[in-house]
Amino acid sequence: MDTLELTxxxxxxxxxxxxxxxxxxxxxxxxxxxxAGKSSVLRAIAGLLRPERGRIAxxxxxxxxxxxxxxxxxxxxxxxxxxQEYALFPHLDVRRNVAFGGRERVDELLERFxxxxxxQARPAGLSGGERQRVALARAVARDPAVLLLDEPLSALDAHxxxxxxxxxxxLLAELRLPTLLVTHDFDDAAALxxxxxxxxxxxILQLGPAAELLAAPADAFVASFTGAxxxxxxxxPGAGGLTEVVLDGGGSMYSADGGxxxxxxxxxxxxxxxxxxxxxxSAVNHVxxxxxxxxxxxxxxxxxxxxxxxxxxxxxxERLELREGDSVVASFKAxxxxxxxxx
Amino acid sequence: xxxxxxxxxALATALxxxxxxxxxxxIFLDIPPGRLLDGMNDPAAVDALIVTLKTTLIANLVIxxxxxxxxxxxxxxxxxxxxxxxxxxxxxxxxxxAVAGIGLLAxxxxxxxxxxxxxxxxxxxxxxxxxxxxxxxxxxxxxxLRAAVSxxxxxxxxxxxxxxxxxxxxxxxxxxVALPLAxxxxxxxxxxxxxxxxxxxGATIMFAGxxxxxxxxxxxxVYEQFDVDFDVALAIGAELVAVSAFLLLAVKLVxxxxxxxxxxxxxxxxxxxx
Numbered sequence: 001m002d003t004l005e006l007t008x009x010x011x012x013x014x015x016x017x018x019x020x021x022x023x024x025x026x027x028x029x030x031x032x033x034x035x036a037g038k039s040s041v042l043r044a045i046a047g048l049l050r051p052e053r054g055r056i057a058x059x060x061x062x063x064x065x066x067x068x069x070x071x072x073x074x075x076x077x078x079x080x081x082x083x084q085e086y087a088l089f090p091h092l093d094v095r096r097n098v099a100f101g102g103r104e105r106v107d108e109l110l111e112r113f114x115x116x117x118x119x120q121a122r123p124a125g126l127s128g129g130e131r132q133r134v135a136l137a138r139a140v141a142r143d144p145a146v147l148l149l150d151e152p153l154s155a156l157d158a159h160x161x162x163x164x165x166x167x168x169x170x171l172l173a174e175l176r177l178p179t180l181l182v183t184h185d186f187d188d189a190a191a192l193x194x195x196x197x198x199x200x201x202x203x204i205l206q207l208g209p210a211a212e213l214l215a216a217p218a219d220a221f222v223a224s225f226t227g228a229x230x231x232x233x234x235x236x237p238g239a240g241g242l243t244e245v246v247l248d249g250g251g252s253m254y255s256a257d258g259g260x261x262x263x264x265x266x267x268x269x270x271x272x273x274x275x276x277x278x279x280x281x282s283a284v285n286h287v288x289x290x291x292x293x294x295x296x297x298x299x300x301x302x303x304x305x306x307x308x309x310x311x312x313x314x315x316x317x318e319r320l321e322l323r324e325g326d327s328v329v330a331s332f333k334a335x336x337x338x339x340x341x342x343x
Numbered sequence: 344x345x346x347x348x349x350x351x352x353a354l355a356t357a358l359x360x361x362x363x364x365x366x367x368x369x370i371f372l373d374i375p376p377g378r379l380l381d382g383m384n385d386p387a388a389v390d391a392l393i394v395t396l397k398t399t400l401i402a403n404l405v406i407x408x409x410x411x412x413x414x415x416x417x418x419x420x421x422x423x424x425x426x427x428x429x430x431x432x433x434x435x436x437x438x439x440x441a442v443a444g445i446g447l448l449a450x451x452x453x454x455x456x457x458x459x460x461x462x463x464x465x466x467x468x469x470x471x472x473x474x475x476x477x478x479x480x481x482x483x484x485x486x487x488l489r490a491a492v493s494x495x496x497x498x499x500x501x502x503x504x505x506x507x508x509x510x511x512x513x514x515x516x517x518x519x520v521a522l523p524l525a526x527x528x529x530x531x532x533x534x535x536x537x538x539x540x541x542x543x544x545g546a547t548i549m550f551a552g553x554x555x556x557x558x559x560x561x562x563x564x565v566y567e568q569f570d571v572d573f574d575v576a577l578a579i580g581a582e583l584v585a586v587s588a589f590l591l592l593a594v595k596l597v598x599x600x601x602x603x604x605x606x607x608x609x610x611x612x613x614x615x616x617x
Contacts, residue, residue: 048507080508
């Protein structure tokens with residue numbers, strides 16, 4: 001089994017991109033805000049960007065070693081790169097686009113990606129989802145040893161995105177190639193990748209399975225990026241072995257995590273429950289506030305209450321008859337909150 | 344009803360159009376068509392046509408074969424001296440033709456910079472057909488180069504990058520991706536350069552002279568003949584009008600060909616707008 005080894009050190013506009021990672025037959029997602037250096041990592045692997053210092057090797061095959069003066073041209077590296085806007089050749093039809101990567105399996109790939117009926121069409125006439133399938137077919141046509149995906153879902157509208165996300169997950173499972181995926185959307189990363197790395201200003205802040213990042217975010221940025229509510233405050237020992245966090249915005253919250261001084265208190269929306277009135281349940285933390293917004297997402301509803309966002313089922317939201325402006329109580333358990341250092 | 348201002352506008356338009364078209368129409372109407380055709384058969388006119396076809400063909404082949412790869416390099420890479428290079432290309436565009444002629448003589452003439460070297464090789468360039476070709480290339484190629492550089496600049500680097508990651512080397516990437524995508528801009532630039540070359544006068548007469556059958560092109564022959572035989576001058580003028588009109592039409596049509604060819608309106612849109 002070939003492992004992709006990757007060390008890249010390269011100056012970008014206002015920071016240094018510095019990444020060292022190893023990839024087996026798995027999908028690794030680099031997720032971070034735009035301009036964090038994610039795409040540069042992909043370009044360096046593909047050979048479109050020559051890093052100042054670095055080493056990139058697939059098994060015993062060295063693609064780049066700046067110290068040894070090795071820098072293989074892109075066409076000599078076995079990668080399939082799917083560009084952010086897909087970069088389909090506008091002057092070639094779908095069949096010729098796919099055949100550009102390799103002529104042998106064109107028909108099979110057109111079939112596999114359900115684009116046979118589009119073989120004669122030009123890219124300009126395709127929908128976003130179709131373009132994405134053509135781009136994938138073209139990248140796979142070269143029979144690459146490494147797959148690189150640059151924001152593969154960002155060019156799609158919300159509805160297509162969900163469908164394509166499922167298709168992409170299936171494809172990745174089927175190919176079992178070392179795959180590096182870059183996205184600014186944590187949900188996409190969590191759905192597609194075995195491991196997720198949060199990258200900011202050229203550095204990976206935390207790397208692990210998505211569940212691990214959610215369970216134990218390394219710092220405030222990772223917590224808020226993965227979707228947590230983040231409340232800033234000052235921690236001090238509280239009653240019952242809990243940590244009391246005096247919030248900057250007033251009031252106190254309790255966490256089972258230890259901590260002292262300036263901290264962020266992170267709690268995920270699905271850990272927050274809502275009620276019309278304060279009840280005697282096991283939750284320690286209660287916030288009474290006005291419902292500021294109610295957004296339905298399929299079978300779930302996201303409700304903003306004061307500084308918190310709660311995610312509850314559509315059924316619960318109907319039972320509570322939530323409307324904007326209503327006064328409700330948001331609660332979460334001290335054990336459901338994480339204390340994280342502020343970045 | 345029409346206001347006086349509307350009448351004034353219409354009058355100005357009519358004046359403009361007729362002033363611009365009158366001399367062109369006059370070339371065809373001044374003498375009967377029979378005499379015009381006779382003029383075209385005059386030995387001086389036939390010689391000039393042959394010289395023009397030959398020198399223009401060679402000059403344009405060289406411009407395309409050497410200018411295109413040069414424009415690709417300048418248009419697709421970013422390097423420090425790039426804008427300096429582009430300015431250098433544009434300089435001959437704004438140069439008065441007489442200055443171009445004297446410059447060519449100073450470079451390639453008997454006593455010019457390269458004169459000694461060329462002498463050793465047994466080459467004397469001034470007043471030969473090679474001089475005509477060089478004069479055309481010097482004044483016309485910047486039109487092509489400038490258009491070609493910007494045509495290659497507007498090829499999305501993601502597309503050439505994609506070609507590379509799909510296994511195409513730099514040469515295949517150029518021929519299969521960059522060249523077809525830039526073809527619209529290249530065609531338009533080439534038509535302009537061709538038109539400038541056909542009309543070349545000042546640099547040629549200084550550097551190559553006006554020897555019938557050797558260096559006398561159509562443009563030079565019009566000037567020469569209008570003293571000798573006005574009918575022949577008119578006939579050659581008519582030939583040049585026909586060529587120019589055809590070129591103008593081609594320039595206007597080229598962009599729409601490429602558009603219908605690619606079915607893509609984003610083909611030449613600037614990269615940043617996507």
